[in-house]
Amino acid sequence: MLLVVTYSCGARTTLRNVCRSHGDTVVRRFGRAALFAETELGAFLACRLRAKHGADVQVERTEPFNEFEAVRPAVHEAAVAYEDRDAASTPYAKFAAGDDHPDPAAMRDVEL
């Protein structure tokens, strides 16, 4: 999908108007951002916003996140294990150290 984020009142207003008149192309709306369908019309609307508001519009192309494919299993498994922890107050860093899960600082530096 196309993620459109606006950074000015004018751009936000245009986005709102676009969302109002192209409901079938707008997959989701969040305040000053929206997800457009990845169609030519979605791209057309994103280009219009960009042409009109320049740097006040950010457009990113998103893809679904598959945790079984995008990241090594240890990371995904650590997340599941942490959410299943006994003591809600245990911070992840401590949890990871005790149980051989990936270290948050190390994960920060590894790109997907």
Added chain:
Amino acid sequence: MTERLEDRFAPAGSAALRRAAAEGTVDGACAALGLDPEDPLATLTEEPPSLWRALAAAARERGREHRLDDERRRLRGELEAVVADVDAAGDASDALTAARRRAAAADADVDRLRERAATLRGRLTQAREGTDADTGDGSDVDADAESAAEATVDALQAEFAAATRALSEAETERVAAEQALARVAERSRSVRDARERRLRLRDALANRRREARRDLARELYPAFADAVEAFRPDTEHVASEGSAAPDGSLTGDSLAVRFGDGPESFGGDAVVAHAAAVRVARRNDPVVVAVDRFSSPEEARERLRAPVVFVGLD
């Protein structure tokens, strides 16, 4: 509209008002008088500003302050700093567009050259097989044909080598273009942080401004209601002006008014309401009047309690 310039402003004898009247238009007169045409009290037209805006401006004109004024000043200061940051960072969108275009072109080049190299490789293989088959096939092969086939192989080989070189150059360019795009995108991310902050501050300011406007307008509403009453034909003020009010004047039928508790429940002629807001503002600066609701500038001046200039009433 009165014909003589002298009959278009009050008080009489003011050179500045006379010059403004000579301009003949709202904007011209405002410019001549140094008034901001966006000031909701500077002009009186058939398209009045919202009552909230007019009353809040009137309250300000009377020197009223609001508890949010300090915060608004602080927010404005922060906003100015952020706007300066955004301006200093410049509009990265052109650089970003150029980087995207370059990356896309490099990508397309690689695809095209890869395809060409593959095609040439195919043709080369085929040509080689052809010459191999010829030489292996027998002794009655035409020597000319054989050398022609070899020449084809040589030519194809050279072409293939050139295509491979071009492909590897294109691949290098693609890597460079992708890196350049990533760099520009990274830079624009920090610029967006500033833009996001600018937007948040503007929103916060607009909220405070609305809130202050609401309170100030509400505060002035009773005085405003009295002022609207002052435009009624049966008040002593208007009686002194005489009872013959022309159609569409500030007196007469246009004054079927409902007041209620605040500006939200006001029901009545919006131009009259605007005039009343100007009146309660006790302006020192002149008002540019572009409505045909007063019999004379003197009457307008008295009603609005400010110097007046009539314009554009043909």
